[in-house]
Amino acid sequence: MQKLNFINxxxxxxxxxxxxxxxxxxxxxxxYNNYKTITTNSIYKTQAQVINKYEKEDFDVYKLQTDDxxxxxxxxxEVALEKLDFLDISILTLNISFIDYLxxxxxKSFNIYKFQKNTIxxxxxDNIKSQHVDKNISEIYEAIFLAIPTNSGLRDIFAIYSISxxxxxxxxxLGVLSFILYFVLYYPYDYLHNRYFPYRNKRFDILCVVVSILFIYLIFTNLVPSLLRAFVMMILGIFILRANIKLISFETLLITxxxxxxxFPKYIFSIxxxxxxxxxxxxxxxxxYFQNLNKMFLFIFFNIWIFASFNPVVHYFxxxxxxxxxxxxxxxFVFTLFYPFELFLHLIGYxxxxxxxxxxxxxxxxxxYEVFTPLWFFVTYLLVSFFSIFSRYFFYFLNILLMFFNIYIYY
Known part of the structure; x- marks a missing residue:
């Protein structure tokens, strides 16, 4: 049966x-209604949670999240706040534009008071911290499991390794968690399915439960943009497969x-x-362009090509x-084994x-050392990347550009 397009x-x-x-x-x-609420008066009192902390020489900068x-x-x-602390806080809201709000x-803030609020x-x-002596190691696992940002020193290290x-x-x-949840749920549900409702679509039922759990996880992480993108694509993917529509398509990515x-208009500003x-x-x-090549070659070549193709984009910023x-x-590649292994170890306390x-x-x-992608090359590279969707010759040119760029920055 021929696959359909999402929009025909x-x-x-x-x-x-x-x-x-x-x-x-x-x-x-x-x-905009929320924006007017906080800017109607010059002082706005609210409750917020500390999302991140940026330590400076004489003061600290905090990223705070309210409900809105x-x-x-x-x-x-002297205030000495920590990530995940809950605060009563008053802020000055003069000269905040709607774009700034988004x-x-x-x-500027004052009347800052911490209060206790137990959350999962x-x-x-705290459980992750209890399993590690070094604060940096704890922060790595808090980041990859709970989406809690790391300190600036660790971010610099990840940038040096190019593993941010x-x-x-x-x-x-999301893919790893989906696989684990599906595996855990499959056999118990298989027993119930065969015994009580064999007429149902077993795989689809389990998938719905997995998606529901992952949605809770998405909310739990405060809608991390990259995770939100993956989750939306997962939902679209389920719908698209059931509707016999092409799954892997640039149209799907654009719709996402x-x-x-x-x-979430604010995410237009999210790198x-x-x-x-x-x-x-x-x-x-x-x-x-590579799907018909030798599978073993693709297994090895995939991460190399993705790394090289993304470098001109990363080095612009x-x-x-x-x-x-x-x-x-x-x-x-190693991380694909490390992540589920460490998730299991943390669950059992090791x-x-x-x-x-x-x-x-x-x-x-x-x-x-520092090498930034020139603006002219960055724009050219993105345009060639876009036209590669439609033309194999542009894709050849794209590979020439990325090859020369990577030689340029590492030679």
Whole structure:
């Protein structure tokens, strides 16, 4: 049976556009109403949770999350807040624009008081910390399991290794969790299915339960953009497969992006989301042009090509460069085993098993230098990448560009 497209004619395209437009208008009106609520008076009192902490020499900067918005503030060292702390806080809301509100604004604050609030996330974080002596190691596992940001020192180390994509929870982590949940649920449900309701679609039922659990996990992580992208694509994928529509298509990726942006307009400013979208884009390009090659060759070549193809994008924003980054494809492959293994170890209370190895890895000192992608090359590269969807010759040109760029930054 021939696979269909998600949108097959101009009428469907028009209806889709109208739905997106109306959704965007509703979302922006809702967000604008929240914005007016906090800016009506110059002082706004709220409750917030500390999401991240940026330590400076004389003061600390905090990223805080309320039920409706994200903002930044700074305090003296004496306040001494920690990630996941809950606060009563008052902020000055003068001169905050609606765009600033969506992006996450900076506000001066006062009357800051911590209060106790027990949450599952805090309990899990404390459990992870109890299994490790080194704070940095704890933060690595809090990041990959709970989406709690790491400190700036660790972020620099991940950038040197070019493995930031492994630390930020995304589609890979969602895929591993999906597999684990499906495996755990399969045999108990198989027994119930055969005994009580053999007429039902067993795999689809289990998949629905898995998706429900993953949705709770998505909320639990405060809708991390890269994880949100993966989850939306997963939902679309289930619908698309059942409707006999092409699953791996750039159209699906575009619909995912548009859906996220109309429902969560603030994510248009999220580099994490754009990196996630572009990462999947290059994966789709790889599949489109390399899928018929030898499977063993593809298994080895996949991570290498994705790493090389994404480098011009990453280096436009982050210039840190080191020869150790060439090991990123290998580390990515090892991480596919490391992640579920460490998840299991933490569940049984033996999460510290590989701490010595991690401590050694993050303590190594590598020579680094800065190379940024020039704007003209960045724009050219993205345009050639886009036209590679339609033309094999543009794809050949894309490979020439990425090859020369990687030689340029590492030679």
């Amino acid at each position: 004619d101009k009428k469907e395209l028009f209806v889709f556009f109208i739905i997106l437009t109306l959704t965007l208008i509703f979302t922006l009106l809702f967000q 918005f994200t903002f930044f503030t700074s305090t003296s060292k 992006k996450g604004f900076y506000a 996330k805090k309990d899990l974080s 994509h492994l630390i930020a929870i995304s589609g890979f982590h 992006l548009l859906f996220i942006l109309v429902v 994490s989301l754009w990196f996630s979208i572009l990462g999947v884009f290059y994966i789709f390009l790889f599949i489109k 982050f210039g840190v460069t080191s020869l150790i980054q060439l090991s990123s494809p290998l580390i990515t 999460g510290s098993l590989l701490d010595k190895f991690l401590n050694y890895s993050i303590s190594l000192d590598f020579y680094t």
